[in-house]
Amino acid sequence: MVADRVGRRLGNYRLTHLLGRGGYAEVYLGEHLRLGTRAAIKVLHTHLAGTEADNFLTEARTIASLEHPHIIRILDFDVQDGLPFLVMAYALNGSLRSHHARGQRLPLPTVVAYVQQIAAALQYAHDHRIIHRDIKPENMLVGRDGEIYLSDFGIALLDQSSRMQPIQNVVGTAVYIAPEQLQGKPRCASDQYSLGIVVYEWLTGELPFRGTLLELYNQHLSAPPPSLRSFIPALPTQLNTVLQTALAKDPTQRFESVTAFAAALEHACQTSASILVGKLTSRLEALVPPSNVWEETFPPPANFSVVAPVLPAPLITPPRAVPIGRRLLSVSTSSLRTGAEHLSALPPSAPSLPQDLRQPVSRRAALLGISTMLAGGTGWWLFARSCQPAPTAIVLEQPEKNRGAGAQEDLPLTTVLARDTFQRADQTFWGAASDGSSWEGDANRQRAFSITNASGRIAGGKGTLNALLGPMSRDTEILVSAAISSFANDTNFGVVLRWSNNDNWYKAQLDGKHLSILRCINGRTDVLKTLPLVVQPERPYKLRFRTIGVVLLAKAWPAKQDEPADWQITASDNVLISGRAGLRVVLQTTTIMTITSFIATDSVLNNASTL
Numbered sequence: 001m002v003a004d005r006v007g008r009r010l011g012n013y014r015l016t017h018l019l020g021r022g023g024y025a026e027v028y029l030g031e032h033l034r035l036g037t038r039a040a041i042k043v044l045h046t047h048l049a050g051t052e053a054d055n056f057l058t059e060a061r062t063i064a065s066l067e068h069p070h071i072i073r074i075l076d077f078d079v080q081d082g083l084p085f086l087v088m089a090y091a092l093n094g095s096l097r098s099h100h101a102r103g104q105r106l107p108l109p110t111v112v113a114y115v116q117q118i119a120a121a122l123q124y125a126h127d128h129r130i131i132h133r134d135i136k137p138e139n140m141l142v143g144r145d146g147e148i149y150l151s152d153f154g155i156a157l158l159d160q161s162s163r164m165q166p167i168q169n170v171v172g173t174a175v176y177i178a179p180e181q182l183q184g185k186p187r188c189a190s191d192q193y194s195l196g197i198v199v200y201e202w203l204t205g206e207l208p209f210r211g212t213l214l215e216l217y218n219q220h221l222s223a224p225p226p227s228l229r230s231f232i233p234a235l236p237t238q239l240n241t242v243l244q245t246a247l248a249k250d251p252t253q254r255f256e257s258v259t260a261f262a263a264a265l266e267h268a269c270q271t272s273a274s275i276l277v278g279k280l281t282s283r284l285e286a287l288v289p290p291s292n293v294w295e296e297t298f299p300p301p302a303n304f305s306v307v308a309p310v311l312p313a314p315l316i317t318p319p320r321a322v323p324i325g326r327r328l329l330s331v332s333t334s335s336l337r338t339g340a341e342h343l344s345a346l347p348p349s350a351p352s353l354p355q356d357l358r359q360p361v362s363r364r365a366a367l368l369g370i371s372t373m374l375a376g377g378t379g380w381w382l383f384a385r386s387c388q389p390a391p392t393a394i395v396l397e398q399p400e401k402n403r404g405a406g407a408q409e410d411l412p413l414t415t416v417l418a419r420d421t422f423q424r425a426d427q428t429f430w431g432a433a434s435d436g437s438s439w440e441g442d443a444n445r446q447r448a449f450s451i452t453n454a455s456g457r458i459a460g461g462k463g464t465l466n467a468l469l470g471p472m473s474r475d476t477e478i479l480v481s482a483a484i485s486s487f488a489n490d491t492n493f494g495v496v497l498r499w500s501n502n503d504n505w506y507k508a509q510l511d512g513k514h515l516s517i518l519r520c521i522n523g524r525t526d527v528l529k530t531l532p533l534v535v536q537p538e539r540p541y542k543l544r545f546r547t548i549g550v551v552l553l554a555k556a557w558p559a560k561q562d563e564p565a566d567w568q569i570t571a572s573d574n575v576l577i578s579g580r581a582g583l584r585v586v587l588q589t590t591t592i593m594t595i596t597s598f599i600a601t602d603s604v605l606n607n608a609s610t611l
Contacts, residue, residue, distance in 0.1 A: 005043065009033070010085050011078050013041055022138075029090065039075055040088045042152070047082040056084050063153045066128060069550065069574040070121035072141055072151040091141035091149060100137060105205040105232075108269040114140070114148055115199060116549040119262035120572040121150040122195070126188040126258065133186055135194035136176045137201075174216045175207050179249050182220060189251035192258045196246030199265065203239075204231035208247070221249065239268040259551055259570050266548065418470025418581060418600040422456045430456060433469055433598075441582065443467035448587075456595035461587055468499060468582035470600050477546040478581050478600045481559050485592040486537050487512030492586050493593055494518075495545045497552075498579035506576060507584055508545035508554035510535045515556050517545075517571045528552065528571035540596065550574040 008015050013030035020027045030041040048056050060077040076087035139152040178193035200208050208225035209216055225247050228240045242264045248254050255261040420433035430439040430449050443449045448461030478495045494509025503523040509516050516530040535541055540559035553567040581600035585593055
């Protein structure tokens, strides 16, 4: 029996209450001895000394260095009398498990909102070569304003710092643990598998695998998860395919990254929503579904609510909007291209199991490899979206079919927020675009901007120039086709999203040697992600840039070649919520840039064509 440490002092904190106890740690509410502030103190169930203690402190320092808007902050850590502990920010609203009871189904938009935040946090950790190893609702904490935080990297610490490494490699809650983790071989894809189990549970109210510890162990290694449609027949096959891919037994058959999984899930969930819409009348005033359509699929709402912090305005509104603290949960209506691309590149739906996953499992190995599950508290339900008017310039059209070998032909319709093909008579300045809206920024102030030979031209200018087109937007995708005469002397061209002024924007840019995603906040520019990519001067290239909540994605390719099926770089950031779309270039006086097309889009449901 583990001793109750209430009243004990650890570091600068006194433990005041026991908040929870798990298989490898206890969590206490602690009060700072001098400041009086509160924090969550996680005390690990192990004793460390000598090099093990040093290893723990080194690894804890790495975990504490993770700074992400959806990862709980580690405030301090130490080893006291051989007892390792972590001091973490206290999330007073508890975990998602305390707000969603086991067996309760969640609305699709809520699931997407949660997964976007958790996937962004996991991708950040994976990029820093850290595997979480214990993804479950109990480790997803709710912030003051409803934002979700990923917590509990304790297993990662034990794995790296303790002589118990062979055991800790397979520790994790039994129903969520990945097959390779059970075998002591965790990898980044293991977290994707565990998140897939969580999503499965949220969507169906059921776990894919049940039974004794030994039965769970064997099912994770060899049994395919039941189809989602066996619980909810109305769900599309596409959604089931996404989950089956994330839950592939072979980790190499899963999505290439956890953010790729999140993007594919978003697309599939929005496709599911379109099925409901398709059953309604095509008249705009009838787009609000009857209350029984939603209530038959999901349970009724309760008082508590949680929300994703950054999501766009929807086109469809359910019968009521439930307040969530200071905000409402909105359904992402961002471009669905990413999800479609990931779905088109899915591995085979039933990959064969590698030999090392087919071996018989001993009872002793099973009992060693599985920890017990934690029970949850009361649940809640929420489905709230606000009805807002669509942008003034809306054109419904099929997206390009030149999407690479794996692209699907039946991609959803898109709402065009801004567009210019530059097919007009030669003129000074850029003036009115093809969609009737006007270019703003330097495009109508600098004589460097002109229309020549049915192309947009920027020449004779020096320094940074901006050209903005279209309304304010949140989750947006921009595609531009352009060529530049030279990349000498720091010259580059790029596109911006969520641009609010010259000091605040996100940018995807090409500088001749790299494709990069940049962030500028209050005039300070940081490179969020970069990838070596050689771009030839005077050769037309296409550049695509997209924001999805906190996720930013970009890719570039020669205009005469097929578009890559996958995004080339992915970054995450939660500072900028909305803004304008446009071009941002850095030129020399001798540089000439030619733009043949510019389009910014926001997705709509497949059935929007009925309007």
